[in-house]
Amino acid sequence: xxxxxxxxxxxxxQEGENLTVYCNSSSVFSSLQWYRQEPGEGPVLLVTVVTxxxxxxxxxxxxxFGDARKDSSLHITAAQPGDTGLYLCAGKGAGNNRKxxxxxxxxxxxxx
Amino acid sequence: xxxxxxxxxxxVTEMGQEVTLRCKPISGHDYLFWYRQTMMRGLELxxxxxxNVPIDDSGMPEDRFSAKMPNASxxxxxxxxxxxxxxxxxxxxxxxxxxxxxxxxxxGPGTRLTVL
Numbered sequence: 001x002x003x004x005x006x007x008x009x010x011x012x013x014q015e016g017e018n019l020t021v022y023c024n025s026s027s028v029f030s031s032l033q034w035y036r037q038e039p040g041e042g043p044v045l046l047v048t049v050v051t052x053x054x055x056x057x058x059x060x061x062x063x064x065f066g067d068a069r070k071d072s073s074l075h076i077t078a079a080q081p082g083d084t085g086l087y088l089c090a091g092k093g094a095g096n097n098r099k100x101x102x103x104x105x106x107x108x109x110x111x112x
Numbered sequence: 113x114x115x116x117x118x119x120x121x122x123x124v125t126e127m128g129q130e131v132t133l134r135c136k137p138i139s140g141h142d143y144l145f146w147y148r149q150t151m152m153r154g155l156e157l158x159x160x161x162x163x164n165v166p167i168d169d170s171g172m173p174e175d176r177f178s179a180k181m182p183n184a185s186x187x188x189x190x191x192x193x194x195x196x197x198x199x200x201x202x203x204x205x206x207x208x209x210x211x212x213x214x215x216x217x218x219x220g221p222g223t224r225l226t227v228l
Binding site for chain 1: 116143145153154155156157160162167168203205207213215216217218219220221222
């Protein structure tokens with residue numbers, strides 16, 4: 001069974017701090033996605049990484065896919081209260097199966 | 113364009129009652145997914161459809177759960193009889209079959225189900 005482990009599970013920081021969250025697996029994925037979920041809403045896609053070693057930037061967010069396509073990280077620079085939410089990673093296996101394997105998420109609170 | 117629409121947003125029912133959750137996917141999306149989210153187990157895929165046909169229902173907990181997609185714009189998830197352990201937030205998501213965001217799943221706002 002494919003599993004995605006996210007760490008840390010909870011993170012509470014002050015505005016302006018930097019942070020990194022991790023998504024790890026023993027399985028290889030054809031692609032990996034990061035979603036953010038705010039209270040009372042569904043997850044919203046932030047980014048998809050496909051190539052091993054790929055780095056993508058979205059404003060203050062930097063996403064990296066591991067060289068072996070088994071892990072990924074999300075780094076936030078100068079966090080703001082608006083970054084507060086649940087960050088979920090989801091991996092897709094090879095082939096046409098649309099099923100995503102989801103991590104449990106990292107709950108981030110950025111305090112003003 | 114309207115996103116994924118789910119109804120009701122909140123449902124409180126008593127153990128043993130039938131519950132029906134509804135979903136309208138984004139127009140033109142060929143894939144529809146039903147998820148359940150809890151603190152302990154996170155986001156779990158229950159079933160997904162492609163062109164109204166169930167493709168993978170391995171996540172459906174047991175026979176008390178059933179899902180249908182009678183047409184491209186409507187799907188239901190039914191629980192009968194409901195039990196307290198079914199309490200969770202249920203999400204519907206849809207996805208296009210082609211294009212650059214082919215693997216992106218667009219989620220609805222969810223239905224918070226409480227079974228007393």
